[in-house]
Amino acid sequence: xxxxxxxxxxxxxxxxxxxxxxxxxxxxxxxxxxxxxxxxxxxxxxxxxxxxxxxxxxxxxxxxxxxxxxxxxxxxxxxxxxxxxxxxxxxxxxxxxxxxxxxxxxxxxxxxxxxxxxxxxxxxxxxxxxxxxxxxxxxxxxxxxxxxxxxxxxxxxxxxxxxxxxxxxxxxxxxxxxxxxxxxxxxxxxxxxxxxxxxxxxxxxxxxxxxxxxxxxxxxxxxxxxxxxxxxxxxxxxxxxxxxxxxxxxxxxxxxxxxxxxxxxxxxxxxxxxxxxxxxxxxxxxxxxxxxxxxxxxxxxxxxxxxxxxxxxxxxxxxxxxxxxxxxxxxxxxxxxxxxxxxxxxxxxxxxxxxxxxxxxx
Amino acid sequence: xxxxxxxxxxxxxxxxxxxxxxxxxxxxxxxxxxxxxxxxxxxxxxxxxxxxxxxxxxxxxxxxxxxxxxxxxxxxxxxxxxxxxxxxxxxxxxxxxxxxxxxxxxxxxxxxxxxxxxxxxxxxxxxxxxxxxxxxxxxxxxxxxxxxxxxxxxxxxxxxxxxxxxxxxxxxxxxxxxxxxxxxxxxxxxxxxxxxxxxxxxxxxxxxxxxxxxxxxxxxxxxxxxxxxxxxxxxxxxxxxxxxxxxxxxxxxxxxxxxxxxxxxxxxxxxxxxxxxxxxxxxxxxxxxxxxxxxxxxxxxxxxxxxxxxxxxxxxxxxxxxxxxxxxxxxxxxxxxxxxxxxxxxxxxxxxxxxxxxxxxxxxxxxxxxxxxxxxxxxxxxxxxxxxxxxxxxxxxxxxx
Numbered sequence: 001x002x003x004x005x006x007x008x009x010x011x012x013x014x015x016x017x018x019x020x021x022x023x024x025x026x027x028x029x030x031x032x033x034x035x036x037x038x039x040x041x042x043x044x045x046x047x048x049x050x051x052x053x054x055x056x057x058x059x060x061x062x063x064x065x066x067x068x069x070x071x072x073x074x075x076x077x078x079x080x081x082x083x084x085x086x087x088x089x090x091x092x093x094x095x096x097x098x099x100x101x102x103x104x105x106x107x108x109x110x111x112x113x114x115x116x117x118x119x120x121x122x123x124x125x126x127x128x129x130x131x132x133x134x135x136x137x138x139x140x141x142x143x144x145x146x147x148x149x150x151x152x153x154x155x156x157x158x159x160x161x162x163x164x165x166x167x168x169x170x171x172x173x174x175x176x177x178x179x180x181x182x183x184x185x186x187x188x189x190x191x192x193x194x195x196x197x198x199x200x201x202x203x204x205x206x207x208x209x210x211x212x213x214x215x216x217x218x219x220x221x222x223x224x225x226x227x228x229x230x231x232x233x234x235x236x237x238x239x240x241x242x243x244x245x246x247x248x249x250x251x252x253x254x255x256x257x258x259x260x261x262x263x264x265x266x267x268x269x270x271x272x273x274x275x276x277x278x279x280x281x282x283x284x285x286x287x288x289x290x291x292x293x294x295x296x297x298x299x300x301x302x303x304x305x306x307x308x309x310x311x312x313x314x315x316x317x318x319x320x321x322x323x324x325x326x327x328x329x330x331x332x333x334x335x336x337x338x339x340x341x342x343x344x345x346x347x348x349x350x351x352x353x354x355x356x357x358x359x360x361x362x
Numbered sequence: 363x364x365x366x367x368x369x370x371x372x373x374x375x376x377x378x379x380x381x382x383x384x385x386x387x388x389x390x391x392x393x394x395x396x397x398x399x400x401x402x403x404x405x406x407x408x409x410x411x412x413x414x415x416x417x418x419x420x421x422x423x424x425x426x427x428x429x430x431x432x433x434x435x436x437x438x439x440x441x442x443x444x445x446x447x448x449x450x451x452x453x454x455x456x457x458x459x460x461x462x463x464x465x466x467x468x469x470x471x472x473x474x475x476x477x478x479x480x481x482x483x484x485x486x487x488x489x490x491x492x493x494x495x496x497x498x499x500x501x502x503x504x505x506x507x508x509x510x511x512x513x514x515x516x517x518x519x520x521x522x523x524x525x526x527x528x529x530x531x532x533x534x535x536x537x538x539x540x541x542x543x544x545x546x547x548x549x550x551x552x553x554x555x556x557x558x559x560x561x562x563x564x565x566x567x568x569x570x571x572x573x574x575x576x577x578x579x580x581x582x583x584x585x586x587x588x589x590x591x592x593x594x595x596x597x598x599x600x601x602x603x604x605x606x607x608x609x610x611x612x613x614x615x616x617x618x619x620x621x622x623x624x625x626x627x628x629x630x631x632x633x634x635x636x637x638x639x640x641x642x643x644x645x646x647x648x649x650x651x652x653x654x655x656x657x658x659x660x661x662x663x664x665x666x667x668x669x670x671x672x673x674x675x676x677x678x679x680x681x682x683x684x685x686x687x688x689x690x691x692x693x694x695x696x697x698x699x700x701x702x703x704x705x706x707x708x709x710x711x712x713x714x715x716x717x718x719x720x721x722x723x724x725x726x727x728x729x730x731x732x733x734x735x736x737x738x739x740x741x742x743x744x745x746x747x748x749x750x751x752x753x754x755x756x757x758x759x760x761x762x763x
Contacts, residue, residue: 047656072651266650289634289639332762352461353595
């Protein structure tokens, strides 16, 4: 099975059995491909005594902790074929993930993203407001997660404008002009959850008090990056939605979950507030104690699988996030597949020992 | 000597005060095993043993036991130098490790027993054990006013100015906490005649003779001992075995029983954190790319992860991990351990079997191996520790001819 066979399938159309057999077939092939093409991956599989012939379900395929991509250079193509190296955003001093993409994998990421996002925005591109600053994508040689997210979503934009300047100040005039020009059209807004709250929403509130208002009721906002910083400000999802609607009429808001290690296969939030797995990828929740699969409703560590990665062995990964499956094939929004929510990051270990810990080990 | 007392405003005193620090340069050294000190420590021990809260903290109980009179007399018997006149060095400045609650107390007690005045930086984390012990010090000091300046327990955030001050008056600097802490402290100069004891990053191993193990009746007891060597400190103390080396003829049978007994205990006692499962899996994969012949043993859960290696590679210990992550090696000849032990980082061998098997290994001139102790005893503190003879290093010998 090639990726071309998969990409033609409607993203939320397969029920449990059909999706399982599709994923099993494709992920087994990817596993073989990487065992043949990535020396390190081969050694890892040998060390855990893995035999691909014994795989009955895609759930039997080992998962690599995402942190491995920070520690090792893992690729299944030669360096000449690498067209792009994606890196995760990390705080200063921390190691970053390095994800090597060849032309094919990179293209498939884009195609997948279009298929998934179009399910929520409708087909066709539209004027786009990026709620971030232009400098974040200036350095094209090394993509950060923020930059990658922006570039990824930029393909849905016809005319694009950055809402913030490089000092993270709202460009009030630019925004006004843009909205006047495209009045009456559907507009795509994209940004990172915390940035939107901190540098966009709060500024809109201030402007409203000063008598300046914006009407974004024709907008669709897609945001990602997690809630961690907003939880510390005690802002819930419901409040985020209610307050944005109040300040600028924005009603269509979709969170998404995704990671640089599996770009393309993002998990979009539906109208019911649930994150959805498309046919191109899946989430499996694992118990920490034995890595067995959790029941529906039981929180655990999130494993993600993706049908895309051919240039690096990242088709089955163990994240450091905790999540819970809410249901399969029966979300009231009508989309098939698993739907779930994220509970947050796993807690750092508190480990005793004689050596003082100065920084995280990795 | 002029000390800048302003610097001490940043210091919290759990015992003693800033005034005591200012007076330190004038303080007199004591003889090792000074009678008053022995009585004082015994009083501290009694104070701790009488505290109901302490019972919940086996590490505090063990310390209380170590400083009771009978135990101190045994130490005196072993270490008191009857032929030569010795005195404490003077002032000992101790930096305790930040994530072992009771270590500071052993370091302090050793310094005190050997005749020194002590400034001890306790962990900045608010361990209940630190409070219990310093409370007991304060209580006992009420009856031992004269010793007040000899034990100053201080707490401060990492601060070079404060380090500078204490180092400037130290006759001996004792640094726990590993390589990074040592290099941090080395930025603060010591007076010319002062010395230093450094407890650097170390690793340890266990060597189990399968035939001896099979003859032991109480295998649950062995599991308990091994638990205390490893899981009790998240297998992350310098003394915790990171690899189990098996010798003898019944390796397979012994392994089976040993690990199943250990698993039962860990399941019952150990507080498992989800991220540990991810950490151990990550390390397994990293190790498998770095070394040949790495094989993960089947495990039903993530409490104990065992990785058998077909050869002892000199880099093996660069891939060590903690919280129940064990390399295993089937050994035919003890000299196969040379590359593991000829490393300054190699500290303790915990053994089951005949300790004499290590003699040729040690005498081969390896740079490591400072302690050879039975499984279950790797954490037992002693005045010979980490290759250092503390009674020799914390005292001064007066030649009188």
